[in-house]
Amino acid sequence: MEKMLFKRIDVPNAADITVAEKHGAYSQVGKAFGIKPEDLVNEVKRSGLRGRGGAGFPAGLKWELCARVPGDVKYLLCNADEGEPGTFKDRFILEQDPHLLIEGMIIAGHAIGAQQGYIYLRAEYPKAAGILEKAIEQAYAKGFLGKNILGKGVKFDLSVHGGAGAYICGEETALIESLEGKRGQPRSRPPFPASSGAWRKPTVINNVETLANIPFIVALGAETYAKIGEESAPGPKLFAVSGAVNNPGGFELPMGTTLREIIYTHAGGIKDGKQLKAVIPGGASTPMLTADHLDVKADFNSLMAAGSMLGSGAVIVMDDTACMVNVTAVLIRFFEHESCGKCTPCREGTGWLYKVYRRILSGEGKPDDVDLLLSICESIRGKCFCPLGEGAIQPVLSSIAHFRSDYEQCVNGRGCGREEQCRKVLH
Amino acid sequence: MSAQHAGRAGQTAERPERKSVFSNDLVERIEKATLRYPDRKAALIPALNMIQRELGYLNRDAVRFVAKQLSIPESEVYGTASFYSLLGWQPTGRHVIHVCHNLSCSLLGAESLIEHLEKKLGVGEGEVTPDGRFSYARIECIGRCDGAPAILIDDDYHGNLTPESIEQVLEQYT
Numbered sequence: 178m179e180k181m182l183f184k185r186i187d188v189p190n191a192a193d194i195t196v197a198e199k200h201g202a203y204s205q206v207g208k209a210f211g212i213k214p215e216d217l218v219n220e221v222k223r224s225g226l227r228g229r230g231g232a233g234f235p236a237g238l239k240w241e242l243c244a245r246v247p248g249d250v251k252y253l254l255c256n257a258d259e260g261e262p263g264t265f266k267d268r269f270i271l272e273q274d275p276h277l278l279i280e281g282m283i284i285a286g287h288a289i290g291a292q293q294g295y296i297y298l299r300a301e302y303p304k305a306a307g308i309l310e311k312a313i314e315q316a317y318a319k320g321f322l323g324k325n326i327l328g329k330g331v332k333f334d335l336s337v338h339g340g341a342g343a344y345i346c347g348e349e350t351a352l353i354e355s356l357e358g359k360r361g362q363p364r365s366r367p368p369f370p371a372s373s374g375a376w377r378k379p380t381v382i383n384n385v386e387t388l389a390n391i392p393f394i395v396a397l398g399a400e401t402y403a404k405i406g407e408e409s410a411p412g413p414k415l416f417a418v419s420g421a422v423n424n425p426g427g428f429e430l431p432m433g434t435t436l437r438e439i440i441y442t443h444a445g446g447i448k449d450g451k452q453l454k455a456v457i458p459g460g461a462s463t464p465m466l467t468a469d470h471l472d473v474k475a476d477f478n479s480l481m482a483a484g485s486m487l488g489s490g491a492v493i494v495m496d497d498t499a500c501m502v503n504v505t506a507v508l509i510r511f512f513e514h515e516s517c518g519k520c521t522p523c524r525e526g527t528g529w530l531y532k533v534y535r536r537i538l539s540g541e542g543k544p545d546d547v548d549l550l551l552s553i554c555e556s557i558r559g560k561c562f563c564p565l566g567e568g569a570i571q572p573v574l575s576s577i578a579h580f581r582s583d584y585e586q587c588v589n590g591r592g593c594g595r596e597e598q599c600r601k602v603l604h
Numbered sequence: 605m606s607a608q609h610a611g612r613a614g615q616t617a618e619r620p621e622r623k624s625v626f627s628n629d630l631v632e633r634i635e636k637a638t639l640r641y642p643d644r645k646a647a648l649i650p651a652l653n654m655i656q657r658e659l660g661y662l663n664r665d666a667v668r669f670v671a672k673q674l675s676i677p678e679s680e681v682y683g684t685a686s687f688y689s690l691l692g693w694q695p696t697g698r699h700v701i702h703v704c705h706n707l708s709c710s711l712l713g714a715e716s717l718i719e720h721l722e723k724k725l726g727v728g729e730g731e732v733t734p735d736g737r738f739s740y741a742r743i744e745c746i747g748r749c750d751g752a753p754a755i756l757i758d759d760d761y762h763g764n765l766t767p768e769s770i771e772q773v774l775e776q777y778t
């Protein structure tokens with residue numbers, strides 16, 4: 178497949194607008210402005226594009242919900258929080274091709290009737306912050322942003338809003354709270370942001386990668402675009418592969434590429450000639466799979482059918498030396514730290530999960546602890562205010578389902594001989 | 605997530621200084637940031653980030669200053685500021701080392717890296733080396749998992765680190 182989202186990634190200095198324009202940046206803005214906003218929304222609907230931030234919500238439908246709400250003031254937010262552990266796909270666009278994102282946002286703003294956009298950028302991406310600020314400045318200077326874009330009477334202002342370290346701010350309503358200057362705790366939905374979002378105005382929130390697809394949908398037309406990848410979720414997909422592989426990195430592949438091809442062909446296979454033990458296909462909050470699942474296609478429906486999720490496309494690989502209790506403890510330590518504290522099941526539940534993992538990793542686990550973990554998960558499942566808690570229990574449930582023997586080795590009273598190493602992850 | 609800060613901030617509370625330690629340039633930059641939003645309060649996190657960049661950390665004076673600049677109550681400033689992991693209330697070294705300890709880095713040796721770093725610096729998490737050069741803290745995934753184990757020193761990333769190579773990296777910072 179010819180690269181789309183990553184087409185300028187290897188072009189030196191593509192973050193500079195002159196270079197980017199030479200390689201096609203902003204070429205679709207004029208065309209998009211010639212299309213009526215409602216037709217543009219329909220085009221995105223017909224393209225079949227589904228959100229790349231994790232939930233896979235149809236982008237065109239989200240836009241339509243917002244576009245239909247009457248009102249002059251609407252906002253377009255780009256979710257560049259990229260906080261899901263293992264995820265670094267958006268970073269390539271943010272650091273190496275910011276103009277692709279800006280072009281996508283200008284077009285999206287026109288489609289939904291938003292004249293103001295914000296890129297909510299995680300604090301852990303300071304390099305991207307500088308690059309984006311400069312790219313936005315250049316886009317203003319060239320008349321792609323501002324009061325009268327390309328002399329066509331379209332207005333769109335854009336700025337970067339930096340976060341300050343909080344995974345929960347990737348959740349769309351927490352992101353809005355944080356943008357407004359508050360603690361990043363989720364809002365109840367409904368009302369959905371499409372009708373009442375930032376400053377209670379109709380708001381669309383899309384992931385970086387979702388917005389980066391927009392110029393290509395305009396360029397190719399919905400029909401041609403929809404032929405790429407999987408019929409149920411067309412388009413290219415960015416995968417970020419890390420862990421025990423020879424060639425970790427970001428790869429643009431058609432949606433529906435198998436895990437085997439992603440891991441063995443693109444990421445170079447397992448390091449040091451070892452065997453794959455487990456793979457997390459879509460970031461920390463998606464259920465782990467095993468070597469038996471390597472032929473599953475990485476797309477929303479296929480991974481769902483296999484008991485996991487596409488999530489953010491962050492593929493984390495564990496080799497046969499990994500202890501899945503240790504791996505899961507690291508993730509639970511993360512979720513416990515990042516639970517925002519708003520709802521009891523998530524705040525207390527992740528705390529209890531981590532306590533039990535501490536006990537197990539300290540060599541003081543009891544045989545009942547595995548069932549105890551499962552019962553804590555039941556107290557979280559379906560009871561949380563936002564999806565963070567639900568995500569937190571996925572590694573626990575899946576690691577116990579697939580690797581219960583790892584747990585049993587830890588709690589049998591004899592230990593596994595690696596306690597020393599294990600204790601180091603306790604913090 | 606940062607409830608432990610409450611006590612610390614209380615302890616660091618000092619009498620307000622008469623002469624502001626905050627520069628005019630900072631006042632201007634915060635004012636400029638407010639123009640980007642329909643509501644001044646939205647400039648709060650950007651303002652706190654700016655102050656932290658200048659002072660290295662936040663304190664009671666910073667909270668008062670920002671509250672005044674944005675015309676919001678101090679309690680709201682503190683409420684927001686205390687939520688975020690990367691806003692700190694303790695003095696930091698000239699260079700701040702953030703070591704990722706999330707999964708991809710952990711799989712590739714983050715724990716031994718941390719152990720080595722603590723030994724090398726002679727300080728624990730959150731402490732400043734006696735020469736004031738470094739302070740260090742663990743951090744969750746910094747999106748550099750392709751270079752695991754990865755760290756952030758100030759605004760620079762360093763990846764594929766070993767206990768040996770991290771020493772060379774540290775030498776770049778004076």
Ligand SMILES: Cc1cc2nc3c(=O)[nH]c(=O)nc-3n(C[C@H](O)[C@H](O)[C@H](O)COP(=O)(O)O)c2cc1C
Pocket residue numbers: 227228229230231232233234236256257258259260261344345346347348349350382383384385387388563564565
């Ligand atoms: C705890 C949590 C963290 C999230 N983090 C991110 C993130 O870092 N980036 C992102 O794009 N979406 C994230 N999401 C999903 C967003 O809530 C939202 O669905 C997404 O930004 C919508 O964009 P899309 O439709 O283009 O995918 C997160 C969701 C949850 C519950």
Ligand code: FES
Pocket residue numbers: 262263264704705706707708709710744745746747748749750752753754
């Ligand atoms: S896990 Fe360390 S950078 Fe992602």
